[in-house]
Amino acid sequence: MIFKKIQDAGELKIIxxxxxxxILLSLAEAGSGHTGGSLGLADIxxxxxxxxxxxxxxNPQWKGRDRLICSIGHVAPVLYAALAHAGYFPEEELLxxxxxxxxxxGHPGRDHGLPGIELSAGSLGQGLSVAVGMALAAKYDxxxxxxxxxxxxxxxxxxxxxxxxxxxxxxxxxxLCVIVDRNNLQIxxxxxxxxxxxxxADKWRSFGWEVMECNGNDHKEILSTLGxxxxxxxxxxxxxxxxxxxxxxxxxxxxxxxxxxxPSKEEAEKFIATLE
Amino acid sequence: xxxxxNNRGSKPTKTGFxxxxxxxxxxxxxxxxxxxxxxxxxxxxxxxKEFSERFISLGIAEQNCAAVAAGLALSGKxxxxxxxxxxxxxxxxxxxxxxxCYNNLHVIIGGAHAGISVGPDGxxxxxxxxxxxxxxxxxxxxxxxxxxxxxxxxxxxxxDKLKSPVYIRFGREAVPDFIPTNIETExxxxxxxxxxxxxxLMATGHMVWEALQAAYILEKQGVDARVINIHTIKxxxxxxxxxxxxxxxxxxxxEEHQVYGGFGSAVAEVVAQNFPVKMKIIGINDTFGESxxxxxxxxxxxxxxxxxxxxxxxxxxxxx
Numbered sequence: 001m002i003f004k005k006i007q008d009a010g011e012l013k014i015i016x017x018x019x020x021x022x023i024l025l026s027l028a029e030a031g032s033g034h035t036g037g038s039l040g041l042a043d044i045x046x047x048x049x050x051x052x053x054x055x056x057x058x059n060p061q062w063k064g065r066d067r068l069i070c071s072i073g074h075v076a077p078v079l080y081a082a083l084a085h086a087g088y089f090p091e092e093e094l095l096x097x098x099x100x101x102x103x104x105x106g107h108p109g110r111d112h113g114l115p116g117i118e119l120s121a122g123s124l125g126q127g128l129s130v131a132v133g134m135a136l137a138a139k140y141d142x143x144x145x146x147x148x149x150x151x152x153x154x155x156x157x158x159x160x161x162x163x164x165x166x167x168x169x170x171x172x173x174x175x176l177c178v179i180v181d182r183n184n185l186q187i188x189x190x191x192x193x194x195x196x197x198x199x200x201a202d203k204w205r206s207f208g209w210e211v212m213e214c215n216g217n218d219h220k221e222i223l224s225t226l227g228x229x230x231x232x233x234x235x236x237x238x239x240x241x242x243x244x245x246x247x248x249x250x251x252x253x254x255x256x257x258x259x260x261x262x263p264s265k266e267e268a269e270k271f272i273a274t275l276e
Numbered sequence: 277x278x279x280x281x282n283n284r285g286s287k288p289t290k291t292g293f294x295x296x297x298x299x300x301x302x303x304x305x306x307x308x309x310x311x312x313x314x315x316x317x318x319x320x321x322x323x324x325k326e327f328s329e330r331f332i333s334l335g336i337a338e339q340n341c342a343a344v345a346a347g348l349a350l351s352g353k354x355x356x357x358x359x360x361x362x363x364x365x366x367x368x369x370x371x372x373x374x375x376x377c378y379n380n381l382h383v384i385i386g387g388a389h390a391g392i393s394v395g396p397d398g399x400x401x402x403x404x405x406x407x408x409x410x411x412x413x414x415x416x417x418x419x420x421x422x423x424x425x426x427x428x429x430x431x432x433x434x435x436d437k438l439k440s441p442v443y444i445r446f447g448r449e450a451v452p453d454f455i456p457t458n459i460e461t462e463x464x465x466x467x468x469x470x471x472x473x474x475x476x477l478m479a480t481g482h483m484v485w486e487a488l489q490a491a492y493i494l495e496k497q498g499v500d501a502r503v504i505n506i507h508t509i510k511x512x513x514x515x516x517x518x519x520x521x522x523x524x525x526x527x528x529x530x531e532e533h534q535v536y537g538g539f540g541s542a543v544a545e546v547v548a549q550n551f552p553v554k555m556k557i558i559g560i561n562d563t564f565g566e567s568x569x570x571x572x573x574x575x576x577x578x579x580x581x582x583x584x585x586x587x588x589x590x591x592x593x594x595x596x
Contacts, residue, residue: 109378110379110380111378111380118350119346119350119375119379120374120378120379121374121375122374123370123371123373123374123375125339126343126346126370126371126374126375129339129340129342129343129344129346129347129371129375130343130344130346130347130350130375131347132340132343132344132347133343133344133345133346133347133348133349133350133351133355134347134348134350134351135347136332136344136347136348137308137347137348137351137352137353138351140308140329140330140353141351159339160337160339160340160343160371163335163337163339163340164340164343164344166335166337167334167335167337167340167344170335171332
């Protein structure tokens with residue numbers, strides 16, 4: 001049965017809050033992992049899995065499903081929490097994150113058998129190429145499912161990303177929807193200090209892509225932008241989603257030091273109490 | 277009993293690879309070929325002409341190519357990605373490691389221009405490190421056919437029998453097409469080409485022919501050399517190697533590749549752990565190649581039959 005889609009932004013907001021809570025709990029239990037990006041992407045993952053994508057948690061390999069390629073494997077906690085809440089596996093399993101024998105690897109690994117994982121990923125810059133391969137196959141087979149690819153903004157510093165960007169436009173892959181988590185931060189600090197990405201929209205546009213921008217932490221904006229993305233034909237489309245790293249936990253929002261740090265159990269409790 | 281060799285003239289193994297992809301494409305409608313701008317040079321023009329709708333041009337972008345192949349495989353296709361081995365195995369090594377091998381996908385990777393016999397293009401284009409890099413990756417099968425007929429067969433088998441990543445290495449220079457068609461070519465099985473009990477010569481790829489010729493030279497000097505073709509470097513045929521170690525007590529390996537980490541190392545891993553005997557690894561000795569005619573280079577790097585036989589005699593004298 002295809003997942004029932006929720007359109008009410010208020011309802012989606014509650015799901016995002018629950019996902020954030022589970023991100024914090026699973027990371028605190030793991031003792032390591034990437035908090036900032038996972039929290040920042042919670043609203044986008046909620047919109048994709050609960051409102052936009054055609055998918056079936058009871059039949060994860062359903063051929064007609066939309067695919068989500070999480071190129072930034074380090075935000076696994078938000079992917080896992082979204083999958084669990086959508087019904088792919090029990091929510092209790094989230095507490096096994098990063099532990100020996102767990103299906104929830106530090107970066108997603110298909111070989112561990114977690115349902116709903118489309119790609120083992122973690123080496124930055126590869127996911128878009130894989131998504132291009134999937135979009136080429138969909139186009140050749142005349143299928144109409146979409147391939148969503150979540151990328152980080154820092155990840156765009158990898159040169160091979162632009163090989164993939166070029167190839168998607170060359171082959172007019174309109175099955176492909178890229179979402180860039182534009183939070184302006186990476187491990188060493190601000191992207192503008194580490195390696196300037198601007199003018200980012202112009203870069204994508206000059207490569208032949210349709211570019212859209214939105215507040216990536218506003219459900220209504222995300223939904224309306226994702227909706228417009230499906231109206232783009234004969235070329236690939238990218239959404240530059242302006243998000244706040246650590247969104248939802250005021251104490252750590254927009255702080256690059258929380259890119260790759262997990263909260264202690266005490267911190268997690270405190271953060272959860274303040275979640276919006 | 278020695279194998280009766282065939283004489284079908286000379287062809288590069290790349291031709292066999294191209295013919296194998298074409299045949300596999302006829303049998304598998306899901307087989308798709310990725311172009312990396314050197315389509316004819318790696319033998320894929322045959323397929324591109326016959327099945328243009330299943331040929332996808334991706335330009336000079338090997339890293340993208342390898343990961344695109346992973347995406348196609350995840351969608352039920354059998355992608356073939358081929359370029360020169362130096363680029364296929366080295367430029368896109370991380371994409372092959374993570375997107376292809378970690379995801380354990382049926383991607384056929386062709387590594388052309390293997391060895392120094394590439395000739396005048398020189399060091400940048402002579403793949404001498406690809407075996408070492410490809411064979412260390414989990415889930416990867418590594419094939420290294422000795423002639424065009426075997427290259428075609430192994431390519432078809434890679435499409436028909438495997439469901440996991442495979443690297444096929446082939447050369448540019450024409451080499452005698454000699455493997456008897458009545459002996460079976462099976463992935464993972466070595467082939468005994470000549471009996472002998474004084475020493476075993478194990479070779480891979482284009483060096484198999486040279487090793488055979490070396491054995492005939494040695495015969496005239498009273499040395500009875502066994503010759504074994506190892507066309508599957510991973511998973512390697514342990515039985516044929518252990519048997520040779522037990523029966524001939526001495527092993528010489530021959531490859532157009534660095535002596536570190538390559539085919540000889542793969543044989544040594546089996547020998548050292550199962551039936552330790554003295555070995556000599558013949559290959560490129562930790563140096564880059566250079567420009568020259570293929571035959572000149574084979575001579576300079578002591579990889580032709582005459583030099584191999586001299587090295588074998590020296591090795592036998594040192595270890596008697």
